[in-house]
Amino acid sequence: MRHFSRRSVLGGLAGAASITALARPAIAQAAPLKIGLMLPFSGTYAALGENIAAAFELCLKEQDGKLGGRAVTIVRVDDESDPAKAPANVNRLIGRDNVDVMVGTVHSGVVMAMVQAAREKEVPLIIPNAGNVAATRNLCSPYVFRSSFSNWQPAYGMGKALAAKGVKKAAWVTWDYAAGKESGDGFRDGLKAGGAELTQVLTLPFPETNFQPLLAKIPGLGVDAVGSFFAGGGAIQFVKDYAAAGLRDKVPLCGSGFLTEGVLKAQGAAAEGIQTALHYGDGLNNPKNTAFRTLFKATTSRDADVYAVQGYDAAQMLAAGLAATKGDAAAIKPLAAAIRAARIDSPRGTFTLSPSHNPVQTIWLREVRGSENKVIGAAVEALVDPGTGCKMPA
């Protein structure tokens, strides 16, 4: 329980009775809302963390630096995508910096320490990327929300689209950690729904990029296609190595959209024609997307990608929740109810949350054409993660 935090917000007001009476009205004037932004700013996922943080702060700026009428301060922590350092980083945010809200992170292993702390210390958490399914399945909580996806969702879309094209057998190649494994499960389920089969899974440890031993096995697998989950620096290397091994024309490569997201410049011609599935893509024609991409480019000199979208929407979700509580992040019932009821006007298209707090969203089929992940159709419309095992308290 985190009774100490409300006392600190009130600047040390003495006496339980006066705290109860004064807490809510005093909060807006008392102290800024402290948000802990825990993301990778170094390592293979650094660019992903940078785009999430930049877009989150962009959205805050649009709200005049306030949420629920309360000024916001941000504390940043570089989690290095290292699960071993995650408990210490989270303790630092909650125990030392006394944050009111956590936003993070990218890596599915690291996010587990944040989910555990959110549940135990009762600190709201918005996950702006990490797709670990447990966060919105068996470990779902009124304190945990996702602005991104479950690992299962994009890969399910890819498997389904592949089966619809007539593929009968496919393999999955990935890093050996939750994101790779769970997206493999989604791919398997999507293939199965379309009458096709996942026959092999090949892995290497995160974040290794010596792909040669795996690539050497692919021609002998007897599959019609290879699906994969890699992201950031690892995705750049994998796509280049796949092409350099002469596999592109023999066994078509596809994947969860992270494979080609935010990395096309570095992948160059090696990525041309690769199909992926994701809840975002280039050429999505809605006014919010146009405005967001223009603003993001003007502010950062970079092109927006799915990571930026998820960071922006994390701030939009918080804004909706805190508007209902006048900036009180500890008022979890009304805060959660408002986020659950919100229709988030996202650059990906408007979305709502499932009962387990995961976005219900269309998974787009995209194809790399030049410098774009061009949307070529919907792989699955309004896809809901099954939320298996979630018992959300009322």
Ligand code: BEZ
């Ligand atoms: C994950 O670890 O959940 C993840 C990392 C990068 C992109 C997508 C998912």
